Amino acid sequence: xxxxxxxxxxxxxxxxxxxxxxxxxxxxxxxxxxxxxxxxxxxxxxxxxxxxxxxxxxxxxxx
Numbered sequence: 159x160x161x162x163x164x165x166x167x168x169x170x171x172x173x174x175x176x177x178x179x180x181x182x183x184x185x186x187x188x189x190x191x192x193x194x195x196x197x198x199x200x201x202x203x204x205x206x207x208x209x210x211x212x213x214x215x216x217x218x219x220x221x
Contacts (some may be wrong), residue, residue: 166204174200 171179174197181193 167201170200170204171197 178193178196178200181189182197184190184193
């Protein structure tokens with residue numbers, strides 16, 4: 159299990175679309191759910207980026 163880095167999550171939230179950040183406070187449930195889904199996807203993307211960091215001991219193979 160990886161450790162959650164609050165700085166990376168904060169950066170992801172700030173990089174998320176503005177409508178998603180504001181949408182969490184929308185009066186309708188469907189907009190709030192769509193906004194929450196978009197923010198979750200944004201945060202999930204930073205998790206995917208963290209796992210793609212190359213190991214310095216890994217040899218690079220030409221294709």
